[in-house]
Amino acid sequence: xxxxxDMDRTSWQVAIQWAQVNLFSSWWSTALTxxxxxxxxxxxxxxxDWAIIRAxxxxxxxxxxxxxxxxxxxxxxxxxxxxxMYGRYPLDELWRVNxxxxxxxxxxxxxxxxxxxxxxxxxxxxxxxxxxxxxxLLTGAEWLGLPIVTTDLWGGLLVTLVVACVGIAASFPIGIxxxxxxxxxxxxxxxxxxxxxxxxxxxxxxxxLFFASVMLxxxxxxxxxxxxxxxxxxxxxxxxxxxxxxxxxxxxxAIPRGQFxxxxxxxxxxxxxxxxIVLPQALKLVIPGIVNSxxxxxxxTSLVLIIGLFDLLGIVKQAIQSDxxxxxxxxxxxxxxxxxxxxxxxxxxxxxYSAWLETRLNSGQRH
Amino acid sequence: xxxATKARADQRPSRSLTDYFYDPKSRGIMLQLTVAVILIWLxxxxxxxxxxxxxxxGIAAGFGFLRNTSGFDISQSLISYxxxxxxxxxxxxxxLNTLLVAVVGVVLATVIGFVIGIARLSQxxxxxxxxxxxIETIRNVPPLLMLFAVYFGVIKTxxxxxxxxxxxxxxxxxxxxxxxxxxxxxxxxxxxxxxFVIGFIAAFWINRxxxxxxxxxxxxxxxxxxxxxxxxxxxxxxxxxxGFPVSxxxxxxxxFNLRGGFVISPEFIALVSGLTLYTAAFIAEIVRSGxxxxxxxxxxxxxxxxxxxxxxxxxxxxxxxxxxIIPPLTNQYLNLTKNSSLxxxxxxxxxxxxxxxxxxxxxxxxxxxxxxxxxxxxxxSLLTSVFMNWFNARVALVER
Numbered sequence: 001x002x003x004x005x006d007m008d009r010t011s012w013q014v015a016i017q018w019a020q021v022n023l024f025s026s027w028w029s030t031a032l033t034x035x036x037x038x039x040x041x042x043x044x045x046x047x048x049d050w051a052i053i054r055a056x057x058x059x060x061x062x063x064x065x066x067x068x069x070x071x072x073x074x075x076x077x078x079x080x081x082x083x084x085m086y087g088r089y090p091l092d093e094l095w096r097v098n099x100x101x102x103x104x105x106x107x108x109x110x111x112x113x114x115x116x117x118x119x120x121x122x123x124x125x126x127x128x129x130x131x132x133x134x135x136x137l138l139t140g141a142e143w144l145g146l147p148i149v150t151t152d153l154w155g156g157l158l159v160t161l162v163v164a165c166v167g168i169a170a171s172f173p174i175g176i177x178x179x180x181x182x183x184x185x186x187x188x189x190x191x192x193x194x195x196x197x198x199x200x201x202x203x204x205x206x207x208x209l210f211f212a213s214v215m216l217x218x219x220x221x222x223x224x225x226x227x228x229x230x231x232x233x234x235x236x237x238x239x240x241x242x243x244x245x246x247x248x249x250x251x252x253x254a255i256p257r258g259q260f261x262x263x264x265x266x267x268x269x270x271x272x273x274x275x276x277i278v279l280p281q282a283l284k285l286v287i288p289g290i291v292n293s294x295x296x297x298x299x300x301t302s303l304v305l306i307i308g309l310f311d312l313l314g315i316v317k318q319a320i321q322s323d324x325x326x327x328x329x330x331x332x333x334x335x336x337x338x339x340x341x342x343x344x345x346x347x348x349x350x351x352x353y354s355a356w357l358e359t360r361l362n363s364g365q366r367h
Numbered sequence: 368x369x370x371a372t373k374a375r376a377d378q379r380p381s382r383s384l385t386d387y388f389y390d391p392k393s394r395g396i397m398l399q400l401t402v403a404v405i406l407i408w409l410x411x412x413x414x415x416x417x418x419x420x421x422x423x424x425g426i427a428a429g430f431g432f433l434r435n436t437s438g439f440d441i442s443q444s445l446i447s448y449x450x451x452x453x454x455x456x457x458x459x460x461x462x463l464n465t466l467l468v469a470v471v472g473v474v475l476a477t478v479i480g481f482v483i484g485i486a487r488l489s490q491x492x493x494x495x496x497x498x499x500x501x502i503e504t505i506r507n508v509p510p511l512l513m514l515f516a517v518y519f520g521v522i523k524t525x526x527x528x529x530x531x532x533x534x535x536x537x538x539x540x541x542x543x544x545x546x547x548x549x550x551x552x553x554x555x556x557x558x559x560x561x562x563f564v565i566g567f568i569a570a571f572w573i574n575r576x577x578x579x580x581x582x583x584x585x586x587x588x589x590x591x592x593x594x595x596x597x598x599x600x601x602x603x604x605x606x607x608x609x610g611f612p613v614s615x616x617x618x619x620x621x622x623f624n625l626r627g628g629f630v631i632s633p634e635f636i637a638l639v640s641g642l643t644l645y646t647a648a649f650i651a652e653i654v655r656s657g658x659x660x661x662x663x664x665x666x667x668x669x670x671x672x673x674x675x676x677x678x679x680x681x682x683x684x685x686x687x688x689x690x691x692i693i694p695p696l697t698n699q700y701l702n703l704t705k706n707s708s709l710x711x712x713x714x715x716x717x718x719x720x721x722x723x724x725x726x727x728x729x730x731x732x733x734x735x736x737x738x739x740x741x742x743x744x745x746x747x748s749l750l751t752s753v754f755m756n757w758f759n760a761r762v763a764l765v766e767r
Contacts, residue, residue, distance in 0.1 A: 022492035029491045036493035188399040202748035203741045204705035210723050214733040218420045219413045299509035306712055313512050333520035340508045347507035
């Protein structure tokens, strides 16, 4: 009993000592702490008050949320959850979307965990087999008995994920090719790459999307028409590729010249030299940069709503503005907080994963 | 020359096709030729298709539409503009509105970003945690969503003009915007401006003299109060002497609306606050890594020389950190400018929304409009990279 009290006291003393060092080391620090406490209290109080205490949790329309002083309107989210996740994808066919997610996770999770064997086969599955399966699952195939679901019915998180994943999968190889082209000794190739990269990086994504939706149809022969989603995908992929190219170039520049020369001395061809010697080292160096551009791309997918696609943000906005049943003062805030949370979850997850991977790779290098 | 090499040299002209294929030089030329041919074919077919499509739609190519009357109004303009002005003038209005957002956003984001970046490095656990929470929350949310959240979630739920929220100094906030008193300057304000300029020059002179004294004697003269007196006191004195040469156009609460005063539109508030909060999170991280990049020994050496904490920061850490901070910082400024094109989603009349939106829909001159819009952003980013190259050359460490 006595000993426990001693231990209590010591841990209490440790806490006080910690507070003295970290919170009250000087009068200035004390003032900052008090100021910080005030801000924390204010934020936490506002959030809890809005999201829990004054919030409305049940209801089948917005009437409960129209009460004066009501906080967040959560039934708006729960009632529209399917819409936000899948858009207007036919309800009977939702299993196809879910199956696609499961197949994606089955490939991604073992691929992302270091130490799981069979990375090569997993990569082939993710880059070749899975896209084909996903394409037929999502769009449909009569010969498999899967009814066609046109892309104008797609929406919500589904579109966000499709744009982000296709953008990532397409921009990565294009970006590598552009980076190699920019460092090429052939002047024409080099200058084409420089012009493309600097041009795309110099303009906002909005104008690239406008370009893809307004000018691309003009460039094509009259009888050729493009799916709107496909046009957005092309715009996003090319945009992301230019940024990816600069990240990869950074990695290429960090590889010592001796590596190139050694590969040449061994009589390797250009693809062998790049594929077996340079790129594996360069890409490993820039993993944080690559993940950062993935995060940026994921956030940028929200811009497709400007050219009339309904990604997660677009469909939340549409539901807020056009569904009179749910008109209420806090509906908009609730919807956007929900969308923000979903985006945050994905982006924060990616950044944590990259940080974890970075420390792992670094520790590998030190030994 | 031995016989063998001579024999080989003689053989050279009769190389077979495979030899050319394996020769890196000729292979490079062939590859480039192929690319050039494909490129020319691609450009030709694009131009050909575009001309055909434009003809089919009955659109005349060219920039003549810029001189036509626009016929639409713009809600906010820095230069005089009415619907009888030309599309060209509408372009200018949009461009100036974009630059306005960019300038205001850059200034605010820099201030907030530096404060949060330094807070992130604070010894105080609570302060640094709060800064970290801010950075990690904001950085992982799309900027467009932040704009929507501010615009539709906050500003659109503000009270109507009749029930405006009242702040001190006759300032009102409602869903039509922020109403401020508009100062009306009298003629005599030139007197005050003159005093300000004189005060500024005097302060500059005092500083130089103080530095000279310090170099000669080692004693640091106290200059804070004389400088403040010159920069602030002199204009204030002139202001009083001139008999308060300013009056205010105060917003008046009418029956349905506020009249008079200076109005900041809700779209502008939403755009600037959304972009500022978003960019500040990135600037904070840049500032943090910049300050951390200064070796610890620099701080210790400065302390050992007897500099106070503030002096260490101002004279030793910041100048060295800026070398690391400024390149990515300009990049963020550029990003903010480019992100201001998100204005189109909330209806702020920036370049993209006025020109690539309204003008494009009215005239159907897609090619010209998109090219002009992209050219504006491209030249902004080229100007920035020119500045960056100049700056990097200037501050680069001179290795001895």
